[in-house]
Amino acid sequence: MALDTAIQTPPNFDVPGPKPAGHVCHLHYAPLWRDLVEQLPTLEGRVIDVGCGLQPYRKLLGSKVTEYVGVDRAGPLSHPDVEGDALSLPFEDATFDSLMSTQVLEHVVDPRKALVSMARVLKPGGRVVLTAPGTWPAHEVPYDFTRFTRWGLEVMFSEAGFTDVKIAAQGGTWATIGQMLALEVNHHSPFRLLVPLINRLFGYLERSSKAREDLVLNWLVTARKV
Numbered sequence: 001m002a003l004d005t006a007i008q009t010p011p012n013f014d015v016p017g018p019k020p021a022g023h024v025c026h027l028h029y030a031p032l033w034r035d036l037v038e039q040l041p042t043l044e045g046r047v048i049d050v051g052c053g054l055q056p057y058r059k060l061l062g063s064k065v066t067e068y069v070g071v072d073r074a075g076p077l078s079h080p081d082v083e084g085d086a087l088s089l090p091f092e093d094a095t096f097d098s099l100m101s102t103q104v105l106e107h108v109v110d111p112r113k114a115l116v117s118m119a120r121v122l123k124p125g126g127r128v129v130l131t132a133p134g135t136w137p138a139h140e141v142p143y144d145f146t147r148f149t150r151w152g153l154e155v156m157f158s159e160a161g162f163t164d165v166k167i168a169a170q171g172g173t174w175a176t177i178g179q180m181l182a183l184e185v186n187h188h189s190p191f192r193l194l195v196p197l198i199n200r201l202f203g204y205l206e207r208s209s210k211a212r213e214d215l216v217l218n219w220l221v222t223a224r225k226v
């Protein structure tokens, strides 16, 4: 499938991706986008995007990709090339060279089983780039089941059959507090005007403080199939 397929987005849907400094989700998307811009062009061969949604990050894949297959359940906010469940991906073993999955693992009822399913469809040595939340309000309910820690992700990836597991925080304590505050303030009309100020203040604190990971907004995981 061509990499540049245009996808129609539903009206009023805020497509995932980089957001301006005054946007209510700026603190979340800034590190997420930075990391995906760095990581996704390194994937190669046949790539599966598990829980692809509207395929917002497909455009970041590079010239080493020979085929892209977005997999998701059918729905108004998904545009799968193949309909399927992350828990039992509808492909033969060792079909893909690379796998990407962004902000999906919290929505599957059994993330361990999903990771085993992802490992199964990857060839030995195949690479994974996955992101998942550490802290975020409930969303896509009732399909919102869990949040992750560095230690939980390490164990789950290792047990599912991945090696070289590297985990990086996408937003530490200040970014997390700022993002939660911005989201809450945004619900209350007169205070909404404070969002750009909150972004600027907590963005500055995040950049200028020693990175602490007591609270983490989001995680980037890169790994290889054993």
Ligand SMILES: C[S@@+](CC[C@H](N)C(=O)[O-])C[C@H]1O[C@@H](n2cnc3c(N)ncnc32)[C@H](O)[C@@H]1O
Residues within 6 Å of the ligand: 016, 050, 051, 052, 053, 054, 055, 056, 071, 072, 073, 075, 077, 078, 084, 085, 086, 087, 101, 102, 103, 104, 107, 108, 109, 140, 143
């Ligand atoms: C928060 S959205 C993320 C979409 C896209 N990856 C992105 O980053 O914009 C979560 C996606 O996971 C999909 N999803 C949830 N459970 C799934 C499952 N069991 N199998 C496949 N996709 C699933 C949803 O349909 C939705 O498209």
